Every structure is written in structure tokens, then in C-alpha cells.
Amino acid sequence: MGHPFEGLSDVxxxxxxxxxxxxxxxxxxxxxxxxxxxxxxxxxxxxxxAPARVVVDLQEIEFFGSSGINLLLIAQREARARKIPLGVVAAHHVVLSPLAATGVDVRLRLFPDLGAALRELADSARAELPTR
Structure with missing residues (x-):
């Protein structure tokens, strides 16, 4: 028997x-x-x-159902447990529609593109630095 993900890497x-x-x-x-x-x-x-921050980039997703929502919620839970900010790049209706329909969109830090996510997360990191 092969690897459980065998053949799925094409998907x-x-x-x-x-x-x-x-x-x-x-x-x-x-x-x-x-x-x-x-x-x-x-x-x-x-x-x-344990990086300073994590971004999940979903710009190239073609199908996103309840399993995708579950993936993001588990990722968010694990990142929060480690105090690691997590952002999600989601700009297409394929991802945004299921997130909005389930109300999960308001539970995640969503960004329209990777540049916006990197800028905002970098800005939030600078804001967290102690001042002298």
C-alpha cells in the first residue's frame, strides 16, 4: 500500500x-x-x-469547502496556542464565499493579497516592540 496522499499532490x-x-x-x-x-x-x-508570524496564502485555490474551513480553524487554534499571529490571504469568491456563509470570515485575519498581509503583520510586529 502506498503513501496515504499518493496521487493527491496533483489536486x-x-x-x-x-x-x-x-x-x-x-x-x-x-x-x-x-x-x-x-x-x-x-x-x-x-x-x-515557531516563526514570528504565519500567513496561509489561498490565492491559487480552485475549490474550498468545509474541509478548508476546518483546516483554517485548526491552524488558527494551534497558532494562538503558541501566540503566533496567523493571517489568511483570500481574495477570490471560491474561498471568501464559504468563509462568509459560515461566519468564519470574522474569526480570521483576512487579507486581499500577500503584500497586504506581509505589510500589516510587519507593522503589528513593530507595534509590539517595547519602546525605550
Whole structure:
């Protein structure tokens, strides 16, 4: 028997890069009950490395259902437990509609693009620095 995700990497890909001290987890493709673990594993791996901040970039998502919402809520819970701010880049109706329909959109820090997420998270980091 092969790896449980065998063949699913064509449906959802996930990779993490570092931008300005922020771990950016980019998901591409479809997030459903078959692929959720691929994305969740990547996001939780980024959170466990304890970066200053984490951004989940959903700009290239083509399908986003309840499994995607679950992924974001678990990621948010784990990031909060470690006191790591988490932002979500979501600009397309494919992602925004399910988030709005379930009310989850108001529970997450949503950004229209990666640049906005990086700027705001960097600004919030500077605001948290102690002054002399």
C-alpha cells in the first residue's frame, strides 16, 4: 500500500517559504476532505517551527469547502496556542464565499493579497516592540 496522499499532490500542493521573517504557506488546487491533510500538515509544520508570524496564502485555490474551513480553524487554534499571529490571504469568491456563509470570515485575519498581509503583520510586529 502506498503513501496515504499518493496521487493527491496533483489536486493540492502546499509549500512554505519565508518572507521578511514570516512563514508563508501557499496552497494551490483543491481543499476537500481527501486533500485537507496535505494542507494541514504543511500549515502545522510551519506553526510548529515557531516563526514570528504565519500567513496561509489561498490565492491559487480552485475549490474550498468545509474541509478548508476546518483546516483554517485548526491552524488558527494551534497558532494562538503558541501566540503566533496567523493571517489568511483570500481574495477570490471560491474561498471568501464559504468563509462568509459560515461566519468564519470574522474569526480570521483576512487579507486581499500577500503584500497586504506581509505589510500589516510587519507593522503589528513593530507595534509590539517595547519602546525605550
Amino acid at each position: 493540492l500542493t502546499a509549500h512554505t517559504t519565508e518572507h521578511q521573517g514570516v512563514a508563508v504557506v501557499a496552497l494551490t488546487g483543491e481543499v476537500d476532505m481527501l486533500t485537507e491533510e496535505i494542507g494541514l500538515d504543511e500549515v502545522l509544520s510551519a506553526v510548529e517551527k
